[in-house]
Amino acid sequence: MKKIAFFVIALVIISCGKEKHDLVVKTHVKGLKKGIVYLKKAVDTNLVTVDSVIVNGNPQFELYSALESPEVFYLYLDKNSKEEDRITFFADKGITEINTTLKNFAFDAKINGSEQQKVLEEYLTVISKLNNKDLDLIKENFEAQKEGDTAKLNAIQKHYNNSLRRKYLFTVNFAINNKDSEVAPYLALTEIYNAQLNFLDTINKSLTPKVKASKYGKALEEFIQKIEAQEGQPE
Numbered sequence: 200m201k202k203i204a205f206f207v208i209a210l211v212i213i214s215c216g217k218e219k220h221d222l223v224v225k226t227h228v229k230g231l232k233k234g235i236v237y238l239k240k241a242v243d244t245n246l247v248t249v250d251s252v253i254v255n256g257n258p259q260f261e262l263y264s265a266l267e268s269p270e271v272f273y274l275y276l277d278k279n280s281k282e283e284d285r286i287t288f289f290a291d292k293g294i295t296e297i298n299t300t301l302k303n304f305a306f307d308a309k310i311n312g313s314e315q316q317k318v319l320e321e322y323l324t325v326i327s328k329l330n331n332k333d334l335d336l337i338k339e340n341f342e343a344q345k346e347g348d349t350a351k352l353n354a355i356q357k358h359y360n361n362s363l364r365r366k367y368l369f370t371v372n373f374a375i376n377n378k379d380s381e382v383a384p385y386l387a388l389t390e391i392y393n394a395q396l397n398f399l400d401t402i403n404k405s406l407t408p409k410v411k412a413s414k415y416g417k418a419l420e421e422f423i424q425k426i427e428a429q430e431g432q433p434e
Contacts, residue, residue: 221266223294226274230301231258237275238262246273266292268413269315269381276304289315289382318382322373326390329366336362367391371398378405384415388422396430399423 224238231254238250249272250262264272274286274297284304286297295312299305310316336359343351370391374383387402403411403419410416 220263221292222264222272222290224262224264224272224274224290224297225259225294226262226297226299227259228254228276228299228301228304229258231276232256235277236260236262237277238264239273239275240264240270264290266290269313270414271385276301286310289313289319289385291315315380315382318377318380319385322370322382322386325369325373326366329362329369332362367394367398371402374402375405378402379407379410381410381413381415383410384413384419387419388415392422396423396426399426 226236228236233256234254236252236254237248239246239248241247249264252260252262254260262274269289269291272288272290274288276284286299286305286308288295288297288308288310291313293312295310295316297308297310299308310320336355340352340355340359343355370386371394374386377383383402383406387399391398399419400423403423406416406419411420
């Protein structure tokens, strides 16, 4: 009995000795032999490092962070060169798994973790298609400038303005349809922060209480209040 009791006590001590983390980022970078990987997040307007690991032979490693509510993190790879790659992901408490390659660090990233990440990826899939259409307009605009075709330039500008409005309206509708996700206020703050105030206010009013109390929910409320205060000032 004494041996059993000692064994149980030992397990409790070992368990208590393990540090618990809000966020665990399990990462595998195929082909990575040496380098430094940083886990960063935005604090005010600056990116700060919350954890880092020196890779020396083992391409599998973990990074950790405290986390009060779901938010966006950035995984940076310093390959001892002038180039620096970055993976953006939306994390919640628990484990996020990131599998990628050294050759195409950001492009090959497969992220498995939070529900917020799934919602963000859904948004990015559509918005990237709209952005690709804008690239075609930029090419046409460049050619029209070389030819000095004013009429064509005006037409292209009109198409671009319509495209921009479509992206704004898509983002607003997407945020409202995902009002129970922290992705909604995040998109309002990062993708359409310069949109008309009524767009931002519509998103803000649609958010669930849980999302309103999150990091980005509070930030959106403060951002709108700041704009309203500025607009209320006499010229």
